[in-house]
Amino acid sequence: GSPFLAGHIPARVSAVLVRTQRDRPTELPPDVEFTADPDRFFSVPWDLCVEAAGQGTVHRHGARTLRMGRDLLVTSIGAFTSDALYQQLQSIASDCNSRLLLASGALPALDWMHAAALADWSGTSQVLVKQVKSPQSWVGARWDPLAQRAAPDPFDFGALTEATVVFEGPAREAAAVYPKNANVS
Incomplete structure (x- = not known):
């Protein structure tokens, strides 16, 4: 064949x-x-x-x-x-x-975002995606999509002592602002 x-x-x-x-x-x-x-x-x-x-x-x-x-x-x-x-x-x-x-972003083998998009979500208005990463993975990762250049870090990641929300918003915006860390949209 x-x-x-x-x-x-x-x-x-x-x-x-x-x-x-x-x-x-x-x-x-x-x-x-x-x-x-x-x-x-x-x-x-x-x-x-x-x-x-x-x-x-x-x-x-x-x-x-x-x-x-x-x-x-x-x-x-x-x-x-x-x-x-x-x-x-x-x-x-x-x-x-x-x-x-x-391709299906950073998780092509799982393709879970596509599966979620096709599911019957009657009565559901949003889906929450939560990423937990070490502070070091966020250092220097912020991007300014309008200026097309690196943007300053929002925190001193080396000084963090507890879990901290780095970004909250739509997956599409996360992929634009943190392309190295949130390229799953």
């Missing part, structure tokens, strides 16, 4: 774009382009780009990928807290015969 059904997907990694040049991982075959240069990355022939580098990467390279007629699988779903970006990329994909594919 089908290679897919047999667990053998006919695919290979052709190129890897990294933020900064570093030592090439020994696990990569020698014919894989490993580069920090977007032009070199995009010059390699491939069909599908799997984004796994954060929301900024979707902003910087999403449109270019789709305009080339290539498919884009976005794992940093929080990038779409911007309706404008989502609509722009959907329009480009449609115009350029490419596909914008969305």
Whole structure:
């Protein structure tokens, strides 16, 4: 039968774009382009780009990928807290015969957010998502989505002595303000 059904997907990694040049991982075959240069990355022939580098990467390279007629699988779903970006990329994909594919955020294997969205929640007006993390995981994690840059920490996380609410609000806003910690929307 089908290679897919047999667990053998006919695919290979052709190129890897990294933020900064570093030592090439020994696990990569020698014919894989490993580069920090977007032009070199995009010059390699491939069909599908799997984004796994954060929301900024979707902003910087999403449109270019789709305009080339290539498919884009976005794992940093929080990038779409911007309706404008989502609509722009959907329009480009449609115009350029490419596909914008969305993974299920940070928990794709569980897919619990999608299941919750499809459930019968008659009489329920909200769902509470609670994340408990060490203070160190929040240091330097705040982002200003309007200015597109890091924002100051709201607390001195090293001085906390008890559980503290760092953010309270919609999951969509959490993913925009804390993209490294709340990319589950």
